[in-house]
Amino acid sequence: MKKRIPVIAGNWKMNMTVQQGVELVNGIFYGLRFVKDVDVIIAPPFTSLYKISEVLRDTYISVAAQNLHWEDKGAFTGEISPSFIKDVGASYVIIGHSERRQYFGETDETVNKKIRAALQHGLTPIFCVGETLSERESNQYHQILSAQIHGGLVGLSAVEVEHIIVAYEPVWAIGTGVTASTQQAEEAHLMIRNLLAQNFGAYIADEVRILYGGSVNAKNAKELLSSENIDGALVGGASLKADDFIQIIKAAT
Ligand code: PGA
Numbered sequence: 549m550k551k552r553i554p555v556i557a558g559n560w561k562m563n564m565t566v567q568q569g570v571e572l573v574n575g576i577f578y579g580l581r582f583v584k585d586v587d588v589i590i591a592p593p594f595t596s597l598y599k600i601s602e603v604l605r606d607t608y609i610s611v612a613a614q615n616l617h618w619e620d621k622g623a624f625t626g627e628i629s630p631s632f633i634k635d636v637g638a639s640y641v642i643i644g645h646s647e648r649r650q651y652f653g654e655t656d657e658t659v660n661k662k663i664r665a666a667l668q669h670g671l672t673p674i675f676c677v678g679e680t681l682s683e684r685e686s687n688q689y690h691q692i693l694s695a696q697i698h699g700g701l702v703g704l705s706a707v708e709v710e711h712i713i714v715a716y717e718p719v720w721a722i723g724t725g726v727t728a729s730t731q732q733a734e735e736a737h738l739m740i741r742n743l744l745a746q747n748f749g750a751y752i753a754d755e756v757r758i759l760y761g762g763s764v765n766a767k768n769a770k771e772l773l774s775s776e777n778i779d780g781a782l783v784g785g786a787s788l789k790a791d792d793f794i795q796i797i798k799a800a801t
Contacts, residue, residue, distance in 0.1 A: 552757050554773065554800040555713060555780035557589040557612065557674060558787025559642060559761075569596040570603055575790030576797075577607055586800045587780075589640050589674075590787070594628055601637030612640035612674060615648060618658075618665035630669035640672045642782075644700060646719045656699025663700060667708050674713045674782065675700055676761070677740070681720035689718075690739060697743045706748040714740060714758045715782040721762025723784060730775050733760045737777035766795035773800050 564572060569592050576590075591612035592600045601611045617627035633641060643666065644659035659675070666673045677696040679689035693716075701709055716736050721728050728736070737758045745753035760772055761782030772778055780800060786792040 552755070552779045553585060553587055555587045555589065555757050555759055556793075556797045556800050557591060557640070557642075557713075557715075557759065557780070557782045558793055559591045559614065559645070559782055559784050560593060560787060561614070561647070561784060562593060563788055564592060564596065566596040566599050569593075569600050572788070572790055573600055573603055573609065576793055577604070577609060579790050579794045580797060583608055583797060583801060586797060588797055591640070591642055591674075597633070597638055598636040605637065610640060611638040612642055613638050613671075614642050614645070616641050616643070616662055616666060616671075618661040620665075630665045630671055633671060634669050638671070640674055640713075641666050642674045642676065642715075644676045644696075646676060646678055646717055646722060650719070656696055659696075659700045660702055663704070663712065667704075667711060672711055672713060674715055674759070676715045676717050676782070678717040678719050678722075678762070684718065684720060689736070693736065693739060694743055697740060698747070701747065704748075706752045709744065709748045710752050710755050712756060713780075714744075714756060715761050716740060716758060717761035717782060723763070725763050727763040727765075727768050727772070728760070730771050730778075733772060734775045734777055737775075741777055764796060766792045766799075769796040769799035 588609045589612050613633045643662045648654040663673045679692040683692045741753045757779035759780040759782045760778050764781040764783045765786045
């Protein structure tokens with residue numbers, strides 16, 4: 549068995565009304581009943597965070613927000629602060645997802661501010677990195693991943709980094725049905741772990757869980773998750789169906 553406890557996180561993105569979300573988490577919870585040795589996380593939209601956290605209280609499933617603002621309160625119309633996320637019962641937050649970087653102007657600098665704010669409030673960041681197709685094809689992905697890891701974690705202490713979950717999500721594999729091969733993913737994960745070791749020490753790098761994301765489904769999960777440096781999955785599309793998500797969780801156990 550792997551030393552690091554695997555994580556399976558479902559990113560619902562901008563899907564699911566409150567009622568639909570409640571039905572989905574009930575389906576997952578009762579479909580699985582009991583899981584051992586895997587951390588299960590659900591990231592609903594902000595509008596159902598409170599309700600879903602309530603439904604899942606005292607279960608093995610934890611709740612994540614999909615984003616946050618780094619300020620604690622004030623005149624930031626439309627933004628949600630880390631303390632509000634804590635207040636409604638979530639304990640994780642996805643930060644720097646490629647859709648936020650691509651469509652909402654997030655940069656390594658804002659990602660860094662968000663990671664710091666999350667940690668200060670006791671939220672565990674799920675910190676996303678990943679290269680685009682052209683960056684992979686032009687063989688720049690090593691530099692890109694290195695810049696994202698460095699920029700996102702700059703100024704953090706090793707103890708802080710130990711509490712972070714990293715998600716490697718190649719942009720070309722998100723929502724496309726094209727999954728990175730296990731070999732491609734393993735290589736990127738190992739590279740990320742080495743970067744963490746260089747910056748924060750081998751002990752920390754060995755502790756941090758690195759998830760793979762990008763078209764993970766019930767069929768390909770088992771092989772991906774069996775790879776040495778792949779410690780779990782960040783699942784988009786397949787997390788919207790209870791049966792598929794359950795299969796992926798089972799693949800991690
Ligand atoms: P996908 O999304 O599983 O639908 O490819 C993954 C993600 O964006 O986190």
